[in-house]
Amino acid sequence: MRTLSVSVITQTVKTLFMEANVDIGSSMLSALQRHVVSEASPLGKSVLAQIIENDQVAKEKHRPICQDTGMSVVFVKLGQDVHLVDGDLNDAIHEGVRQAYRDGYLRKSVISDPLYARLNTKDNTPAVIHLELVSGDRVELEVMPKGFGSENMSALKLFAPSVGVDGVKRFILDTIQKAGPNACPPMIVGVGIGGTFEMAALLAKKAVLRSTDHPTSDPKYTELEKELLVEANALGLGPAGLGGTTTALAINIETYPTHIASIPVAVNISCHASRHAKAIV
Amino acid sequence: MNAKNITLPLTDEVISTLHAGDLVHLNGVLYTARDAAHARLFEALNRKEPLPVDFKGHTVYYVGPTPAQPGQVVGSAGPTSSYRMDPFTPALLDYGLKGIIGKGDRSSAVIEALVRNHAVYFTAIGGLGALISESIIASDVIAYADLGTEAIHRFTVNDFPAIVTIDCFGNNLYTSQQALYRKDSHD
Numbered sequence: 453m454r455t456l457s458v459s460v461i462t463q464t465v466k467t468l469f470m471e472a473n474v475d476i477g478s479s480m481l482s483a484l485q486r487h488v489v490s491e492a493s494p495l496g497k498s499v500l501a502q503i504i505e506n507d508q509v510a511k512e513k514h515r516p517i518c519q520d521t522g523m524s525v526v527f528v529k530l531g532q533d534v535h536l537v538d539g540d541l542n543d544a545i546h547e548g549v550r551q552a553y554r555d556g557y558l559r560k561s562v563i564s565d566p567l568y569a570r571l572n573t574k575d576n577t578p579a580v581i582h583l584e585l586v587s588g589d590r591v592e593l594e595v596m597p598k599g600f601g602s603e604n605m606s607a608l609k610l611f612a613p614s615v616g617v618d619g620v621k622r623f624i625l626d627t628i629q630k631a632g633p634n635a636c637p638p639m640i641v642g643v644g645i646g647g648t649f650e651m652a653a654l655l656a657k658k659a660v661l662r663s664t665d666h667p668t669s670d671p672k673y674t675e676l677e678k679e680l681l682v683e684a685n686a687l688g689l690g691p692a693g694l695g696g697t698t699t700a701l702a703i704n705i706e707t708y709p710t711h712i713a714s715i716p717v718a719v720n721i722s723c724h725a726s727r728h729a730k731a732i733v
Numbered sequence: 734m735n736a737k738n739i740t741l742p743l744t745d746e747v748i749s750t751l752h753a754g755d756l757v758h759l760n761g762v763l764y765t766a767r768d769a770a771h772a773r774l775f776e777a778l779n780r781k782e783p784l785p786v787d788f789k790g791h792t793v794y795y796v797g798p799t800p801a802q803p804g805q806v807v808g809s810a811g812p813t814s815s816y817r818m819d820p821f822t823p824a825l826l827d828y829g830l831k832g833i834i835g836k837g838d839r840s841s842a843v844i845e846a847l848v849r850n851h852a853v854y855f856t857a858i859g860g861l862g863a864l865i866s867e868s869i870i871a872s873d874v875i876a877y878a879d880l881g882t883e884a885i886h887r888f889t890v891n892d893f894p895a896i897v898t899i900d901c902f903g904n905n906l907y908t909s910q911q912a913l914y915r916k917d918s919h920d
Contacts, residue, residue: 493914499858502894510863516799516809519862519882557808559799559882570769572881601814601836601859633907634814634837636859688915692858693837694896695910725860 454589455535456733458544461591464731465548465579468595469524470556472729473516476507480701480726483664487638487691487698496696500638503691503724518725521558522597524549524579525657531588542581550575561600582654594661594730599723602639605631608653608718620645620717621680627719628684628700633693636723638701640664641684644718647708656720659704661728666704673705691724736894742790743831748853751897753904757855758892763792763834765886767813770877775821778828785876786885788825792832792855797882798872799862807872807888809862812836815854819843826850834895844903854899856906868893 481504488500510517526545530536553560553576562577563570586592607627611619624643631639640663644655667674680703690696701724710716739747741761751757764786766774777784795815799808815835822833823846831852836859839847847854857865871889878884898906 493910495910496914502858502861502864506861506864509867510809513863515802515863515866517863518860519797519799519809519811520813521799557800557802559797559808561797561882574881604814632838633856633859634816636836686916688911688913690911690914692856693907693911694856695907695912695914697914723860 453533453535455537456591457538458536458541459538460733461541461544461593462548462551464593464733465526465545465595466552466555468593468729468731469549469552469558469597472595472727473521473556473558473597474514475511476517476725476727477663479663479665480724481507483701484638484724487701491691491696491698493690493694493696495694496691496698499691499694500698516558517727518599518723519559520561520599520601521553522599522727523562524576525596525598526579526581527594527596527658527661528581528583529586529592530583531590532585533589534591545579545581546577549577549579590732592730592732594728596661596728599725602631602635602721602723605635606656606718606720608649608716610649611715611717613713613715615715617676620715621683623717624680624703624719625683625687627721629687629689631721632689635721636725637689637693638691638698638724640722640726641700641703642720642722643703643705644720645705645707645715646710647716648710649716651708652716652718653720655706655708656718659706660720660722660726662702662704663726663728664702668705670707673707677703677705741792741832741890743792743853745851748831748851748901751853751900753897753900753906753909755897757895757897759792759855759890759895760892761890763794763832763888763890764788765794765796765888767795767797767883768817769880769883770885771818771821773877775824778824789829790831792834793825793830794888795833795835798866798886801872805866807866807869810866810869811862812857812859815839822846826852838907839899844899844905847899847901848903851901853897853901855895856898857893857895865894
């Protein structure tokens with residue numbers, strides 16, 4: 453059993469959110485750079501070049517890439533041989549968010565009541581926390597400041613099995629089409645297929661975290677990801693939705709077994725400012 | 734692709750020269766307002782109360798900036814999605830608003846109101862918050878301060894980069910450009 457102070461969790465969450473909001477990461481940058489070359493629309497090329505310039509300015513000057521510094525999503529993989537001390541894990545994560553959004557000059561976008569008062573909590577808490585117990589004596593923390601221009605364009609549907617692969621593909625492509633310029637393309641599209649209602653949504657969010665350079669391990673789904681990417685880029689939306697051949701940089705699929713009666717499908721969309729950062733403590 | 738230099742506030746003559754697809758650099762004064770401020774403005778209009786800012790002839794930018802870092806005028810300040818303002822926009826255009834900067838599609842009611850009022854919809858590129866903030870040279874909160882990032886700010890801008898996306902004739906750049914690159918093999 454390893455003893456770990458939750459103050460380490462707070463500090464790590466803080467550092468990760470401050471870093472993720474100013475540094476898009478090398479895999480997104482190189483994907484954008486590849487598409488500046490391949491993009492067919494002159495305006496689209498110019499948009500992609502400006503996105504790259506923005507990402508570089510943000511990193512050099514420590515400025516948020518986007519003013520929507522998101523709702524704070526935190527994935528925790530907690531080793532079952534870790535004994536956390538000095539406080540509550542959830543409180544420690546919220547405190548890390550609070551400090552990051554204060555000290556990092558990040559926008560506070562969270563409101564306390566979703567329907568009635570809608571008053572800003574002024575510190576971007578609470579975070580959305582997904583906790584998974586795993587083997588080992590380490591804690592993996594992965595943070596995602598999730599912007600809502602693209603989050604609002606996400607969709608979930610539970611299909612009858614008869615809709616098959618074509619029906620599922622049509623739903624994914626329709627969701628991308630409807631998202632259009634609102635989702636700030638080029639997008640990263642996370643797709644969750646299987647499980648239950650809530651599991652499909654969680655799979656889709658985890659798929660977004662795979663970013664541009666980690667294909668799924670199942671060759672059938674790798675093929676489906678490739679087909680969908682070609683078809684998404686044939687929709688014509690292009691960078692910023694101003695027309696072009698670069699609508700999505702990646703379509704990532706995560707799957708799980710499901711019930712005999714259903715094909716649950718969730719599509720979680722991320723904008724080109726697809727931000728996340730990970731650390732193991 | 735050279736950008737046209739445009740002075741704010743806009744005049745009817747200038748608006749007539751702007752066509753969907755024109756790249757522009759905006760210079761002058763504009764006001765910010767997004768979801769919560771729009772809800773309040775709309776309520777004030779419905780009650781026939783005076784607005785905290787007289788928007789007649791002015792341009793509104795849909796943005797909620799990050800806090801300014803030490804030495805900065807304003808933090809990152811790119812556009813937010815416009816469709817959420819659609820229920821409120823025709824009333825503001827009928828009141829006298831002449832220009833809007835946001836991102837994304839507008840409802841047919843908004844497009845009709847733009848044409849009816851000889852007004853223009855610009856877009857800025859979403860997700861360029863760090864870059865766009867460099868074109869904002871002054872920022873003051875002038876109404877609804879309790880809304881924080883959603884308060885109405887007055888920005889003075891210098892070469893603010895935008896694209897004429899729906900012009901006063903109703904031409905829509907999204908529709909025309911996307912059609913050029915759409916391959917309809919699956920429809």
